[in-house]
Amino acid sequence: MQLDQALLGLETAVETQLRVAGPEATELGAQLMAALQPAIRQTFLDVLCAAAAEVSSQLVGQKVEVKMVDGDPELVVTRDDSGTSARFDDDDDIDMSETRITVRLPSNLKEIIADAAQAAGDSLNAFVVDALKTQTRATRNVGKTRVRTTIDL
Numbered sequence: 313m314q315l316d317q318a319l320l321g322l323e324t325a326v327e328t329q330l331r332v333a334g335p336e337a338t339e340l341g342a343q344l345m346a347a348l349q350p351a352i353r354q355t356f357l358d359v360l361c362a363a364a365a366e367v368s369s370q371l372v373g374q375k376v377e378v379k380m381v382d383g384d385p386e387l388v389v390t391r392d393d394s395g396t397s398a399r400f401d402d403d404d405d406i407d408m409s410e411t412r413i414t415v416r417l418p419s420n421l422k423e424i425i426a427d428a429a430q431a432a433g434d435s436l437n438a439f440v441v442d443a444l445k446t447q448t449r450a451t452r453n454v455g456k457t458r459v460r461t462t463i464d465l
Contacts, residue, residue, distance in 0.1 A: 314384050315356050319349060360385055362435070368392070369438035415440075 323345050330341040345352075361378050364387060368375040375392040378385045429439030 315353055316384075318356055319352060322352065357385060360387075366435040366437060369435040369441075 323342075326341055326345055327338060330338045357378070364376040364378050368377075371392070373392055374389055377388050377390060379388050380386075425440065426436050429436045432439055434442070
């Protein structure tokens with residue numbers, strides 16, 4: 313994956329938008345893009361690492377890593393023998409291959425959860441799964457009845 317292509321695409325899009333404002337704005341935009349290039353490159357890398365962590369949290373027995381090769385990032389899938397990629401204990405009877413839900417929630421709550429996940433060093437998905445698992449562990453032996461609980465964030 314070549315970050316230079318992504319940077320060029322962003323620079324081209326900004327330049328195209330600034331042409332409407334005239335040559336002075338175009339030149340100022342080019343200078344600003346040049347000054348921001350290291351920060352933008354780092355942001356691209358951060359997003360790529362976060363995406364790799366998110367995908368890893370959904371894989372069992374494998375993980376996705378970002379490795380730098382000749383100055384460009386590459387995504388590499390490797391075996392995860394630590395048993396932490398899915399973050400479940402061996403005694404848990406959760407089948408992740410068949411479990412998927414969609415949760416609709418207010419955007420401000422999603423931001424709170426995302427901040428808590430980041431502070432914990434987890435992906436959003438892993439954090440939510442861990443929170444649900446922790447909160448429902450006490451009610452695990454209730455059979456097929458409904459479980460109602462409150463999760464404090």
